[in-house]
Amino acid sequence: MRRAYRFEFEKGGLKYTCPQCGKARLVRYVDTATGEQVADHAGRCDREDSCGYHLRPSEFFRLTGKRPCRVTMPTYRQKRPTPEPSFIDVAVMRASLARYEQNNFCRWLCGVLGEERAFELTALYRIGTSKHWAGSSVFWQIDRANRVRGGKVMLYDVATGRRVKEPFAHVHWVHRLMKIEPYHLRQCFFGEHLLCLDTLKPVAVVESEKTALVASGFIPEFIWMATAGKQNLNKEKLTSLQGRRVKLFPDLGAFERWQSLSRGVAGVSVSDVLERRATDADRAAGLDLVCTFKLRAMGVFYANPG
Ligand SMILES: [Zn+2]
Incomplete structure (x- = not known):
C-alpha cells in the first residue's frame, strides 16, 4: 500500500x-x-x-x-x-566480451591503468563491446546470484574518457536493442557480482561505472560498485549490504541524499571528502572531472582514514 x-x-x-x-x-x-x-x-x-x-x-x-x-x-x-525482474541470457553477455580493440572505454582505461590492470578489471567487471555505436561498451549489471539484470550501452570518447553526449546522450539498454518484451528492468549495483568473491573486503559505492573501474585500479582495498545513476540508490539496495563494511562516495551534490538514505543501516558510512575538498572550479567543471578529482581526494582519504 x-x-x-x-x-x-x-x-x-x-x-x-x-x-x-x-x-x-x-x-x-x-x-x-x-x-x-x-x-x-x-x-x-x-x-x-x-x-x-x-x-x-x-x-x-x-x-x-x-x-x-x-x-x-x-x-x-x-x-x-512489483513484477519479478527479467534477465538477459548469460550467453548474450558472454558473446559481448570480445573485440576490445573497438571498445573506446577499455582503450581509454588501458591508458589510465596500464594494459595489464585494465584488462584484468575489464574481465572482472565483464565489460562488453557493443556494435550499436562504433566504439561503444556494455556495462552489465550482474547480481549476487550471477544473473544478468541488464546491460547499459554507453559510448565514451577514446581520448578523454568522457561520455559522448552530443548530439545526444549515447545511452541505451541491451533488452531494448534486442526488443525483448515485456522486460522488467530491476537494476542492481554495477559490480554486485564481485561481492561473493571476497566476503571480508570493505565495499565502496560510487555513482558512475567509470569511477568504479578507475578506483578499483588505484584503490584495490575496496570492492568498488556503482549505482549507475544518481537516483538509483535506495534504502532497499543499501539494506541488502548489511553485514558488510560499506563506504559511500557520493558525487558532488548527492551527499545529503545519500547520507539520509544510509541512516540506520548498520555498517554503512558516507564519505564527505568530496564535499569538503571541492572548490568552486571543481563544482563548475561538472561530473566528468569529478572522477579524476575524486581519486585524488580519496587517495588522501585513504592515507589518513578518519
Ligand atoms: Zn532550473
Missing part, C-alpha cells in the same frame, strides 16, 4: 521552462483531485546539481495565499505488485 498524495509530479515526461535557469527542464506538479497543474512555476527542475529549483505546492499556497479546492482524499491506494 502506498499513501495517496494530493499533489504529484505530472506524468508523461513533459518539461517546461524553469523560472530559475531558463532551461526547459521543469517538471510541474499536478493536483490529482482535479487533474490540473498547480501553477506554471510549481515544480522541480531536473538539473538537480546545476540549478536545484524546487517549488512545492505547499510552498506555493503559502506564498500566494491561495487554497486548493476541498476534496476528501482516499487514505491509501493499492500499490501495483
Whole structure:
C-alpha cells in the first residue's frame, strides 16, 4: 500500500521552462483531485546539481495565499505488485566480451591503468563491446546470484574518457536493442557480482561505472560498485549490504541524499571528502572531472582514514 498524495509530479515526461535557469527542464506538479497543474512555476527542475529549483505546492499556497479546492482524499491506494525482474541470457553477455580493440572505454582505461590492470578489471567487471555505436561498451549489471539484470550501452570518447553526449546522450539498454518484451528492468549495483568473491573486503559505492573501474585500479582495498545513476540508490539496495563494511562516495551534490538514505543501516558510512575538498572550479567543471578529482581526494582519504 502506498499513501495517496494530493499533489504529484505530472506524468508523461513533459518539461517546461524553469523560472530559475531558463532551461526547459521543469517538471510541474499536478493536483490529482482535479487533474490540473498547480501553477506554471510549481515544480522541480531536473538539473538537480546545476540549478536545484524546487517549488512545492505547499510552498506555493503559502506564498500566494491561495487554497486548493476541498476534496476528501482516499487514505491509501493499492500499490501495483512489483513484477519479478527479467534477465538477459548469460550467453548474450558472454558473446559481448570480445573485440576490445573497438571498445573506446577499455582503450581509454588501458591508458589510465596500464594494459595489464585494465584488462584484468575489464574481465572482472565483464565489460562488453557493443556494435550499436562504433566504439561503444556494455556495462552489465550482474547480481549476487550471477544473473544478468541488464546491460547499459554507453559510448565514451577514446581520448578523454568522457561520455559522448552530443548530439545526444549515447545511452541505451541491451533488452531494448534486442526488443525483448515485456522486460522488467530491476537494476542492481554495477559490480554486485564481485561481492561473493571476497566476503571480508570493505565495499565502496560510487555513482558512475567509470569511477568504479578507475578506483578499483588505484584503490584495490575496496570492492568498488556503482549505482549507475544518481537516483538509483535506495534504502532497499543499501539494506541488502548489511553485514558488510560499506563506504559511500557520493558525487558532488548527492551527499545529503545519500547520507539520509544510509541512516540506520548498520555498517554503512558516507564519505564527505568530496564535499569538503571541492572548490568552486571543481563544482563548475561538472561530473566528468569529478572522477579524476575524486581519486585524488580519496587517495588522501585513504592515507589518513578518519
Ligand atoms: Zn532550473
